Amino acid sequence: AQSVTQLDSQVPVFEEAPVELRCNYSSSVSVYLFWYVQYPNQGLQLLLKYLSGSTLVKSINGFEAEFNKSQTSFHLRKPSVHISDTAEYFCAVSDVGSNTGKLIFGQGTTLQVKP
Amino acid sequence: DSGVTQTPKHLITATGQRVTLRCSPRSGDLSVYWYQQSLDQGLQFLIQYYNGEERAKGNILERFSAQQFPDLHSELNLSSLELGDSALYFCASSAWTGEGEKLFFGSGTQLSVL
Numbered sequence: 100a101q102s103v104t105q106l107d108s109q110v111p112v113f114e115e116a117p118v119e120l121r122c123n124y125s126s127s128v129s130v131y132l133f134w135y136v137q138y139p140n141q142g143l144q145l146l147l148k149y150l151s152g153s154t155l156v157k158s159i160n161g162f163e164a165e166f167n168k169s170q171t172s173f174h175l176r177k178p179s180v181h182i183s184d185t186a187e188y189f190c191a192v193s194d195v196g197s198n199t200g201k202l203i204f205g206q207g208t209t210l211q212v213k214p
Numbered sequence: 215d216s217g218v219t220q221t222p223k224h225l226i227t228a229t230g231q232r233v234t235l236r237c238s239p240r241s242g243d244l245s246v247y248w249y250q251q252s253l254d255q256g257l258q259f260l261i262q263y264y265n266g267e268e269r270a271k272g273n274i275l276e277r278f279s280a281q282q283f284p285d286l287h288s289e290l291n292l293s294s295l296e297l298g299d300s301a302l303y304f305c306a307s308s309a310w311t312g313e314g315e316k317l318f319f320g321s322g323t324q325l326s327v328l
Contacts (some may be wrong), residue, residue, distance in 0.1 A: 102314035106260075116311035131314065135319075140321070141321055142216060142304060142320050142321045142322055143304070143306075143319040144319070145218070145316065145317070148313075148314075150313060152278070184325075189257060189299070195327050197270075198269070199262055199269050199270040199313075200245070200247075200308050200315035200317060201247060201259045201262055201270050201272065202247075202259065202317065203259065204249075204256060204258075205256070206256040206257075207256060
């Protein structure tokens with residue numbers, strides 16, 4: 100079984116400051132790792148994912164995450180946030196070896212960007 | 215717009231009642247996933263269907279059931295509703311790309327049980 104822990108439920112930050120949203124996972128099998136974003140009154144959107152290869156993955160809007168196998172972490176970072184980044188962020192895993200893409204989510208982190 | 219349509223957007227009902235939530239996946243997507251998002255449990259996987267057949271099951275209560283029809287739309291049936299069933303229910307469909315399976319989420323159905 101897998102589990103995902105997002106260490107911060109809320110992260111307040113000022114605009115243009117850097118931010119890190121922390122995610123740790125537990126699994127007895129190999130996993131794929133994801134970050135999803137949920138804007139108010141919307142569904143989840145894929146932000147970025149790690150499947151294999153380079154452990155540093157990037158999104159088109161400046162976010163990046165690094166897979167650290169030894170620490171079982173997949174922290175999300177952005178060097179300079181914008182007001183529009185205010186949203187809920189979910190870390191998730193799925194089982195590499197299964198025939199289903201079902202995701203196990205963390206509890207979510209609310210990113211509040213202040214002007 | 216993800217291309218996944220969920221209806222209704224909001225549903226208010228009473229304890230003990232039964233409701234049906236509907237999901238239309240993106241054109242061509244064969245898989246449908248159902249998730250429940252609540253304040254205390256977070257986002258929980260309920261069930262997955264692939265081309266009409268159940269493929270994976272998560273923490274879905276016996277009072278809940280789902281099915282996927284030949285036209286690939288899916289319905290989640292919730293019966294004997296309790297206050298704790300109040301939640302946002304998401305549907306997602308998936309497509310296999312060159313980078314694995316990608317899930318596309320609908321905007322959800324907000325269920326309020328009074």
